[in-house]
Every structure is written in C-alpha cells, then in structure tokens.
Amino acid sequence: MNRRRMRRLAVAVYVLNVLAMTWPVATQFSAARPLILGLPLSMAWPVIWILIGLVTLLLLDHVENGRGRP
Amino acid sequence: MPQWVVVSSIIVAYLALTLWVGLRAGRKTSSTVTGFVAGDRNFGFLVMYFVTGATVFSAFAFLGGPGWAYSRGAAAFYILSYGVLGMMPWYVIGPKVARVGRQLGQVTQAQFITGRFPSRGLSLLIAIISIAALIPYITLQMRGAGIVIEAVTEGNVPLWLGAAVAYGVVLVYVLISGVAAVGWTNTLQGVFMIGIAWALGLYLPFKLYGGVGPMIDEIVTQRPGFLDLPGLDADGQPWSWAAYSSAILVSAIGIQMWPHLFMKAFTARDERIIRRTVVWFPTFQLFLVPVFLIGLAGVMFVDELAEPDFILPHLILNVELPLLMVGLFCAGALSASMSTGDALLHATASVAVEDGIRLFKPLSEAQQRYLIRVLILVAGVIAYFFAVSEGMSLVVLLLTSYGMIAQLAPPVVAALFWRRATTPGVIAGLAAGTATALLFFFLPDLKPIPMHEGIFGLCVHVPVLLAVSLLTPAQDGARVEAYLNPPSE
Numbered sequence: 001m002n003r004r005r006m007r008r009l010a011v012a013v014y015v016l017n018v019l020a021m022t023w024p025v026a027t028q029f030s031a032a033r034p035l036i037l038g039l040p041l042s043m044a045w046p047v048i049w050i051l052i053g054l055v056t057l058l059l060l061d062h063v064e065n066g067r068g069r070p
Numbered sequence: 071m072p073q074w075v076v077v078s079s080i081i082v083a084y085l086a087l088t089l090w091v092g093l094r095a096g097r098k099t100s101s102t103v104t105g106f107v108a109g110d111r112n113f114g115f116l117v118m119y120f121v122t123g124a125t126v127f128s129a130f131a132f133l134g135g136p137g138w139a140y141s142r143g144a145a146a147f148y149i150l151s152y153g154v155l156g157m158m159p160w161y162v163i164g165p166k167v168a169r170v171g172r173q174l175g176q177v178t179q180a181q182f183i184t185g186r187f188p189s190r191g192l193s194l195l196i197a198i199i200s201i202a203a204l205i206p207y208i209t210l211q212m213r214g215a216g217i218v219i220e221a222v223t224e225g226n227v228p229l230w231l232g233a234a235v236a237y238g239v240v241l242v243y244v245l246i247s248g249v250a251a252v253g254w255t256n257t258l259q260g261v262f263m264i265g266i267a268w269a270l271g272l273y274l275p276f277k278l279y280g281g282v283g284p285m286i287d288e289i290v291t292q293r294p295g296f297l298d299l300p301g302l303d304a305d306g307q308p309w310s311w312a313a314y315s316s317a318i319l320v321s322a323i324g325i326q327m328w329p330h331l332f333m334k335a336f337t338a339r340d341e342r343i344i345r346r347t348v349v350w351f352p353t354f355q356l357f358l359v360p361v362f363l364i365g366l367a368g369v370m371f372v373d374e375l376a377e378p379d380f381i382l383p384h385l386i387l388n389v390e391l392p393l394l395m396v397g398l399f400c401a402g403a404l405s406a407s408m409s410t411g412d413a414l415l416h417a418t419a420s421v422a423v424e425d426g427i428r429l430f431k432p433l434s435e436a437q438q439r440y441l442i443r444v445l446i447l448v449a450g451v452i453a454y455f456f457a458v459s460e461g462m463s464l465v466v467l468l469l470t471s472y473g474m475i476a477q478l479a480p481p482v483v484a485a486l487f488w489r490r491a492t493t494p495g496v497i498a499g500l501a502a503g504t505a506t507a508l509l510f511f512f513l514p515d516l517k518p519i520p521m522h523e524g525i526f527g528l529c530v531h532v533p534v535l536l537a538v539s540l541l542t543p544a545q546d547g548a549r550v551e552a553y554l555n556p557p558s559e
C-alpha cells in the first residue's frame with residue numbers, strides 16, 4: 001500500500017474509533033452480555049478498539065518507515 | 071516480626087532501588103537547561119515508551135481506576151476509550167513539535183506556542199493554566215502514596231510520613247538528576263506497575279470467584295445494569311450518554327496537552343522514537359484491563375465503601391494475600407504515584423521558570439537550573455501541605471483542570487497547521503475558552519446539556535480563534551514557515 005492510501009486509512013480508522021466510543025454508536029454495544037473472553041461486551045468493545053488502533057499504527061509506521069523517511 | 075514491619079521493609083527496599091536508579095541516571099547529562107529540562111534531547115525508545123505510559127497512568131489510575139469500576143461500574147470504561155484517540159494524532163504532531171523545538175531551542179509548551187505567537191501575556195497565561203492544573207495533580211499523587219503506605223502498614227506509618235518519605239526520594243532524584251532521573255525511574259516503575267496490575271488483576275478474580283468469566287457473570291446476574299454503558303455517576307444514579315461521550319472527547323483532546331507529557335517531545339533523541347512510542351502506546355493502555363478487574367472483584371465482596379478509592383488497599387488487606395504480594399502491590403501503587411509525581415514536579419518548576427520568571431528577569435543558564443531546582447522544592451512543599459490537610463476538594467480541581475488543559479490544543483494545532491492564525495486570535499480564543507470552561511464548571515446548572523465543561527470551552531474557543539485571526543493582519547512569512555514546514559533533521 002502506498003503512503004497516501006495508508007494515511008487515509010489511518011484517518012478513517014480514527015474517525016470510526018471516535019464514533020464507536022461515543023453516542024450514538026456506542027449505545028449498540030452498551031450491554032454487559034454477551035461476555036467476550038470473560039469480559040462484558042461494554043468493556044470488550046473499547047478493548048477491541050485499542051487492538052484495532054495498535055494494528056493500524058503498526059501498519060502505518062511500517063508503510064511510512066519502509067519508504068526511507070527520516 | 072509483625073506483618074507491617076515486613077511490608078515496610080519491602081517498601082524501603084523498593085524506594086532504595088528507585089533512588090539508586092534515579093541518581094545513576096543523571097551522571098551523563100550535561101549541566102545545561104536543555105540537559106536538566108529536556109535530557110539533552112537524548113531519550114531512546116525504551117525510556118520514552120515507559121515515560122509516556124507510566125506518566126499517563128498515575129496513582130489516579132492505580133487507585134481511582136479500581137475505585138471507579140467498583141462504585142460506578144461501566145462508567146469506568148470511558149478511561150479505556152480515550153487513550154488511543156488521544157495518542158494517535160501525536161504520531162503526526164509529536165515529531166513536528168520536536169523538530170520545531172530543536173530548531174528554535176525550545177524546552178516547554180509555552181515556548182513552543184509563543185515561538186509562533188509571540189506575546190509575554192500569552193506565555194504567562196499558559197504558565198498560569200499549567201501550574202493551576204499541575205499542583206492539584208501532584209497533591210493527588212502524594213495523597214495516593216500516603217494512603218497506600220498507611221493502609222498496608224495498618225496505620226503504623228501515617229499518611230503524612232509515608233507521603234513525606236516517598237516524595238523525599240522523588241525530590242532527591244529529580245533535584246540531582248533532572249529529567250534523566252524521571253526517564254529511568256519511570257522505566258523501572260512502569261515495569262512494576264504493569265507486572266503487578268496483571269498479577270493482581272488475574273489473581274483476585276480467580277481467588278474470589280474462580281475466574282474472570284465467573285466473576286463478571288455473577289456481577290451481571292446480581293447487579294443488572296451495573297456493567298451497561300454509560301454506568302453510574304458519582305451519586306450512584308445512571309450517568310448520561312452526553313457526559314460519558316464528552317468525558318471521552320475532552321480527555322482525548324487534553325491528554326497530550328498536559329505540560330509534563332507535551333514537554334517530553336523535546337526529550338526524544340529523534341522523531342522516529344516519538345512515532346514508535348505512539349505506535350506502542352496501546353499496549354500500555356491495556357494495563358487498565360486488570361486494573362478494572364481488581365475493582366470489579368470488590369463489587370460482590372465489599373459493601374458500600376465510603377471512599378471507593380480505597381477499594382484496592384482494602385481488598386489487598388482482606389483477601390489474605392501472601393506478605394510479599396502485599397509489599398509488591400504497595401511498590402506498584404507507589405510506582406504509579408511517583409512516576410507521575412516526579413514528571414509533574416519537574417514540569418511545574420520548569421514552566422514557572424522558563425515561561426514565567428524568565429520573561430521578566432533575564433537569567434543565566436546556571437541561574438535557571440538553580441531556580442528550577444528551588445521551585446521543584448517549593449512546588450513539592452506546597453503540594454505536600456495540601457496533601458496532608460483534609461477537606462481539600464482535589465479530585466474536583468483535577469477534573470476541571472482537564473477542561474482547561476484541553477484549551478491548549480487549538481493553539482498548538484493552529485501553530486503547526488494554520489497559516490492565517492494570529493497572536494491576537496490565539497490569545498482571544500484561549501482566554502474565551504478557559505473562561506467558558508470555568509464558568510460552566512462553577513455554574514453547572516447553566517449547561518444546556520450535561521456535557522463536560524471543557525467541550526463547551528472548545529465550542530467557544532475555536533470560533534473565537536478563527537474569527538479574531540481572520541480580522542487581524544496575517545503573520546510574516548518566515549515565522550509561519552518555521553512551524554508549517556519545519557526543516558527535517
């Protein structure tokens with residue numbers, strides 16, 4: 001993937017993350033059940049987004065840095 | 071030997087180790103202001119990773135996090151939600167700030183902002199906002215340390231003594247080694263915090279409920295709604311979505327604007343290190359998962375604790391943990407407190423000298439270093455005074471300070487990205503935003519919807535910044551260019 005597309009993807013993930021954590025989208029994931037790996041859904045939901053953030057940043061850094069940027 | 075003596079010995083050993091690391095750290099730093107405040111811009115990746123993580127997560131996270139989960143249920147999960155949102159933009163902004171800082175020799179946030187928008191008044195305003203936010207924050211860290219030591223020694227070491235000893239150690243290493251000590255001790259403290267949080271966060275649910283899943287299952291069955299977002303407010307009533315969502319937004323905007331975190335951009339050896347720190351920050355953020363599990367472990371076992379922040383020490387003492395675990399828990403909590411407290415003390419004094427006093431009285435490098443040290447001591451004494459005196463509503467002060475700190479975000483973004491921003495625009499925006507946040511904090515009944523006052527502040531701040539900037543003459547090209555397109559290294 002080229003750098004511009006990767007940056008756009010990162011911005012898109014960021015916007016989705018903001019929406020996912022706040023009203024009204026978060027209301028769809030606000031219940032305690034089902035449990036996911038023992039955690040309530042309401043807690044697993046932000047944890048999932050932390051992991052998505054980590055993967056996005058790793059990809060972004062890989063692409064940005066793989067092209068000989070300082 | 072009484073139990074508390076064993077526990078105290080572990081604490082003393084831990085504090086001695088921290089002191090040793092802190093004192094060793096400063097040996098290679100130069101005797102300059104850049105050395106003392108920005109570590110000669112020579113922090114590597116490992117140190118930056120732990121400085122960022124351990125500084126973000128304070129005694130507030132280690133004691134307050136379980137307290138929130140225990141008393142307010144799902145409301146605590148907002149703390150999980152904003153970290154990555156707050157850090158991701160720093161991937162772009164952090165390296166730019168570092169580049170400008172290196173070019174123009176800056177070591178503080180106000181220097182960075184006034185480098186583009188020159189004004190002594192603006193510098194002073196930023197210094198005042200920063201210090202007003204930092205002092206209650208330090209006080210909370212000291213109280214946290216004192217509370218933990220008092221609890222695990224069964225009152226044999228009172229709060230005032232515990233806080234004095236722990237922060238005596240902090241003062242010694244910060245005074246002697248400057249920010250280098252903050253870096254290396256935070257690395258040690260970060261390892262302790264994460265290790266102990268995970269150990270306890272898994273141990274307690276297994277010991278008390280037979281596992282994490284069974285624990286959550288029991289809570290959901292016994293307390294329906296408790297783990298549904300947005301959880302409860304401080305009075306145990308359902309929290310509103312507006313308050314929950316705006317708490318996430320204002321924290322995400324504010325997190326990197328805290329002076330003690332912002333200033334660390336000037337300590338990194340190169341831009342690559344700042345980027346990698348941002349990339350790996352989410353792994354540190356996950357440390358909140360066991361922290362909340364600890365708090366939730368108390369829900370079915372401890373009836374109505376008057377002060378929920380005590381849930382962690384309370385559980386530790388009532389679950390018959392092995393003494394070594396109690397001692398290590400204490401070391402973890404002290405780590406969380408001290409790793410934030412040291413950075414806060416150092417930042418407060420640096421800001422006061424660099425952005426306040428130096429504007430009105432020219433100082434040599436040696437005088438600046440000397441004065442910063444004196445003020446670290448003064449800030450420590452003031453915060454200690456508040457920490458040991460009862461009845462100070464500090465949590466309240468800290469909560470409002472986030473609303474004020476978030477107001478530093480528009481000037482930083484404008485400095486780096488908006489050519490047309492002007493000094494009067496930035497001053498007017500900052501003044502209007504801060505005033506609005508303070509107004510709604512003191513008169514919450516005026517709020518049209520129950521959102522965080524910092525958001526209202528920003529809603530006024532940004533339009534004022536835009537309008538006044540467009541109505542005043544544009545800045546000259548060279549200054550703007552240095553910020554919008556800083557030459558790379």
